[in-house]
Amino acid sequence: MDRMRHNKSDLHVLQWRVGCEVEQQGDEVKFLKGIDEYGYDGEDFLSFDVKESQWVAPVEAALPTKRKWDNVPILNQYIKGYLEKECVDWLNKFREYGDKKLRNGSPPNVYVIEKKNTNDETKLKLTCLASGFYPKDVMMIIRKTQTSLPEDEIESTGIRPNQDGSFQMRKSVEIKKEEKDEYDCFVYHRSLKEPIIVKWDGQ
Template structure:
């Protein structure tokens, strides 16, 4: 007889004290109706800042940032983002030439930020560029040198690595400025950022022979693990773990899908194990639509916010790469005093 069990464990995860500040810039060419340029700021994986080239206005995405900064903050960041958009439009042509490509759909992306553990004081940071979904450049912060996995990035790597003053600016930003602003943002939003909301969990199946999805949603903070067990043993075969997605209300959702044959499903006991901070979810609160042997279906839990989350994910980007023109080369975004990177790399 088929048996499906879902367990939610209330545990204190190791990364409970870790906070992060991340910035994403995404430029797109050749796509009608989609913003050519977007800027997104995230604290603890929750969006607090947004700009796109259609609206041409930087806007707050949380109440805590709205209440703690003035109009000059948004005006300053609007002008910076508008300038970044115009610079991107020039540099996308340079990138296409460098990769010997014709007109069409292309993406430039940049992702950078820092992390801070408020319990241990540990710090980390990252800066990555990408082109058309592939790695292009990254800064090795331990060695303080640029690296590139592609030939087209070598000339930029050589020039930027020779600019020691710019590398020192990067070191200062990631070791000091970024952390200071992260700490400031965490203080601004502590009532929201320190909240703990347990996930709502459901098991979903389209038919008795299809895969089963374990869906966790509405949880905060974002750290969650979803795993499967078979007859009491860890099971990771034929399992697809979904990406973490944001919900419109600032919470998160994630899925894990397991593929097994109807016969194996019927003769074994499978368990979905969801781990998150907070209280345990009792089995009577679990929503399920698993198909029975008679072909009936138990009620399905509505998946609220999935469409919104997917749209937001597109706006945020994956790993970003924005190219700015300095004469005939590249440089990253001009910064501000809001925690974004203020370094200007030399001509590529």
């Protein structure tokens, strides 16, 4: 803040991002790129160049830090080693955990969501959401007094992927407001011993 000549009573943000990118080549995982960088108030401030093992200062205010850190070669060697080796090892480890979790099957989290109908106060849209399950086959039924509703009354997103490799699905139906206590969401997935049945709980 002093270097930027910024008022100390104002709010400023320093961000730090560290990571690595890898590429799978057969059974081998190859290091592609290392990231160790700082941002100040949303602008680039300082970043580490892995190839050259030195800091890059895109703004003048970062030059004193660049000089100070580049003057300790052992520190830069450590950062380079961390990004190229240790970071890659961690990434592999977490990927293996994720793959193992998915291989063993992951059960769905099931939620029931209610949305008011702005055009008709006597009606509601009730949505059943199941997310986080793997493999992708799932059975989801919206029921009224424990009887399945016909599919042509139901709106469905189909099964969609989540970012972590698991899946999600949602189904919705328009209902009469006073009948909402009669509805539930019935979900069965092979990772479950028994089906999950969830009613709208007012949350």
